[in-house]
Amino acid sequence: MSVTMRDVARAANVSIATVSHVVNDKQGARIGEDARRRVLKAVAELGYQPNALAKTLSQGRSRFIGLVADAIASTPFAGQIIHGAQDEAWRQGYVLLIANTEGNAAAEKEAIAMMLQYQVHGILYSTWYHREIEVPPPLQHTDTVLVNCYAVDAEYPTVVPDEEQGGRAATEELIAAGHRRIAFVNTTSPSPAKTGRLAGYLSALEAAGLEYDASLVFEAEPAQEGGYAVAASVIESGVSAVFCHNDRVAMGLYDGVREHGLRIPTDIAVMGFDNQEVIAAHLRPPLSTVALPHYELGAAGVRTLLGIGMERGSSRLLVECPPIARASL
Amino acid sequence: MSVTMRDVARAANVSIATVSHVVNDKQGARIGEDARRRVLKAVAELGYQPNALAKTLSQGRSRFIGLVADAIASTPFAGQIIHGAQDEAWRQGYVLLIANTEGNAAAEKEAIAMMLQYQVHGILYSTWYHREIEVPPPLQHTDTVLVNCYAVDAEYPTVVPDEEQGGRAATEELIAAGHRRIAFVNTTSPSPAKTGRLAGYLSALEAAGLEYDASLVFEAEPAQEGGYAVAASVIESGVSAVFCHNDRVAMGLYDGVREHGLRIPTDIAVMGFDNQEVIAAHLRPPLSTVALPHYELGAAGVRTLLGIGMERGSSRLLVECPPIARASL
């Protein structure tokens, strides 16, 4: 079936060891110009492809990195994590093994077992939204990096978005646009996003010398329906700008605001969070927001796993959430 | 480092062949109850995990399936394809190797080479939106299945959504709701979706004995902006229902319709296409639409690759697009 090193060796009239050396461009061994040429020729002619599995076996160390995700499909977000991990892995000469668990513990266990069987170098454990998790026991047998989630008890290297910085950035954008009374529509569900973004909002206010008014902080279900429902109260509060917990809430708010005959951004400026492309970029007017750095989370995850560019000290890496300016303020 | 079969054999005081037999539950060979128990015990105690790579090597055939996608992250759609492929692969005892090419030919080539090196059983070549492609040359060296795309020249097994059936289903929903004058806002960009959905619209009209009025077919950029822009004309045409090329167009149309003081579905019913969750499920009112069967495309792709449940004859599998009823009609 497929052509092996032995075939190449035979064709080039050299030993298989020589083939190995030239194919891998080994430093230690000097190969005669002539032999090298013959090998290269044979490789090209036979269309030789090294068997990565055999290589791994004989070298003892694999080039696989596992990525277990709780939902690769439910949202565009997880896709970005995969994408980032993927790219970075490739860059480092690794291949990503992906497993989708849908949060199912059994599937998770099986996935991890499979990855271990494929001799992964380590495992990235990720969630589609930033949250606290319990690390599945089998993960303790390998190098593990937590991506977009964290464990309280044990300490694993962790890569998460900097929610507070993001919240601050969002608020600062609004302040920079001249707003002084700024509402914050937070989510009802407890999460690092909820507390982090609020903290950021507060800190931006303080830094700008603006007084914090608790009545300007609302809570809504983190979806369009929530934003729509809270619109009336927000308007009534008399603010000139709103920072929404996420883009979906902002989308709902757009609807509500419009129904009250108000215009964005003239009457009220809106800032989102997440940078959910399908929504943010295409609302009318396009929504200014803060991006969740999913791609970077994935990439930083594999870098951390591989021990590349590690910062000493902290084992928790906070990735910046950059503001994305559009037309809603 | 890791515990091997030899370790287990030693611990259980049997030969390594025996271990292999019980671990793999081999049929041919009968193993004494006692020996089997000892092996199992040793496996558990040592935490033995078979080395899948070594197994693959010695068996000669791998358990890998490659999936090359042009955009795993840009949309939630590609994610669903991956998800489906993933699940089905697992079900069949295979592991998915994913590569993201961003449509970049060089990356594509490299990805395929890598997959070949990992001895993939075959490759799924997929695109995030249904379209015609040219099959990259290196793919001709393996079993290849085209997913969500097709090649005109060569014939590869292909799995694509049934656009026409989807268009028909959408239109039928509207007809079933009592509408007689139904507009169709098609996309401006040529694609199988454009022609297929139109054909479906036409065929549903005909089947219902409704006359086709060319002036009721509009064209718009396939995004919110397009739907918004076309709203006025649609309303002016006096239809009671609109079938939009996709959910994003429908979302834009919602805006336009609302601006004209009309209500959905009372004044005008709207049907989308794609079932883009983030949008469709959360518009006001929630949007009835037709789902693109991405998950199923992925799953059917690996089934086709593995030769499971193949229908004889045609090498092009059309996957059904099911209508999703919500409140917009």
Added chain:
DNA sequence: ATGAAAGCGCTAACAA
């Protein structure tokens, strides 16, 4: 400068 040979962990005849 090049080659022989011993593994890597496992499977699969074939013996015993």
Added chain:
DNA sequence: TTGTTAGCGCTTTCAT
């Protein structure tokens, strides 16, 4: 019922 052994394709040490 169980064990021996020869590979799978490659790397790597050690000779030559």
